[in-house]
Amino acid sequence: MIVPVGVVLGLSGVLFAIGAFGFLARRNIILMIVSIEVMLNAVNLSLAGFSRHLEDPRGQILALFVIAVAAAEAGVGLGLIIALNRNKPGASVADLNELKG
Amino acid sequence: MTLLVAQAAFYYMAAASVASALLAVTRRNPVHSMLWVLALFLHVAGIFLLLDAEFLAAVQVVVYAGAILVFYLFVLMLLDLPGEEARPRFGAHWPLAVAGALGFAAVIWLAQFEMPTVAEAGLATATAGLEAAESSPLGSVRDVGHELFGPFALPFEMASLVLLAAIVGAVVLARRRTKS
Numbered sequence: 001m002i003v004p005v006g007v008v009l010g011l012s013g014v015l016f017a018i019g020a021f022g023f024l025a026r027r028n029i030i031l032m033i034v035s036i037e038v039m040l041n042a043v044n045l046s047l048a049g050f051s052r053h054l055e056d057p058r059g060q061i062l063a064l065f066v067i068a069v070a071a072a073e074a075g076v077g078l079g080l081i082i083a084l085n086r087n088k089p090g091a092s093v094a095d096l097n098e099l100k101g
Numbered sequence: 102m103t104l105l106v107a108q109a110a111f112y113y114m115a116a117a118s119v120a121s122a123l124l125a126v127t128r129r130n131p132v133h134s135m136l137w138v139l140a141l142f143l144h145v146a147g148i149f150l151l152l153d154a155e156f157l158a159a160v161q162v163v164v165y166a167g168a169i170l171v172f173y174l175f176v177l178m179l180l181d182l183p184g185e186e187a188r189p190r191f192g193a194h195w196p197l198a199v200a201g202a203l204g205f206a207a208v209i210w211l212a213q214f215e216m217p218t219v220a221e222a223g224l225a226t227a228t229a230g231l232e233a234a235e236s237s238p239l240g241s242v243r244d245v246g247h248e249l250f251g252p253f254a255l256p257f258e259m260a261s262l263v264l265l266a267a268i269v270g271a272v273v274l275a276r277r278r279t280k281s
Contacts, residue, residue: 015141018126024197063222064245069260074172
């Protein structure tokens with residue numbers, strides 16, 4: 001392995017933290033979902049690093065399933081955004097306060 | 102020498118992916134954010150190549166960068182958000198979000214010290230898998246295929262059902278309601 005597995009995991013952790021920050025801080029709902037994709041990609045990176053470290057292809061299989069579920073999540077999430085945009089134009093979550101007590 | 106080149110390539114990809122992820126979550130224009138996410142995905146695909154996950158790198162480029170991200174851009178263009186650039190990018194609670202993200206990073210950083218080595222994990226197949234990979238001409242793509250259509254055949258088929266359910270769900274959600 002060209003670099004220690006800890007370096008790959010550290011990179012994965014940094015990318016996950018950036019994605020978590022984007023999800024928590026952004027107000028645009030599309031960019032919030034894209035931040036989820038960044039987090040999923042960080043997890044895939046750690047799975048590939050473990051797969052290389054343990055010499056076991058099952059880590060890559062798990063990453064492939066993560067990609068499949070991410071594709072499904074993107075389809076349903078964007079369908080929800082289109083339905084939401086039809087009822088209330090705009091993509092800011094700050095406008096969606098009808099259920100606020 | 103080749104190891105040095107590979108290490109330099111890895112650290113370049115790592116730095117570039119962190120930079121493009123930071124730019125992606127902070128740009129004001131959503132389309133610019135998407136393009137930085139595209140740069141992030143391509144650099145992560147490069148890291149997959151360096152980690153000997155060739156098939157994963159190909160799937161990353163074809164499915165993530167090629168299909169999912171284009172889908173996001175498509176919806177972004179469809180919604181047409183002209184006033185988006187004038188609005189604040191972050192909610193008022195963004196320092197809390199920074200604290201939460203740093204907390205996550207700290208937990209992951211601490212967790213890696215608890216990680217077992219290959220010997221401690223007790224993987225008897227580890228060395229056998231390595232020899233098989235070296236002897237097979239296709240390398241890890243063949244291993245991934247054998248796993249995917251062998252022990253993981255049922256989960257693989259279930260993934261197609263998940264995708265079918267997502268397709269039907271997306272069509273039902275995005276469809277215009279017609280009064281019958």
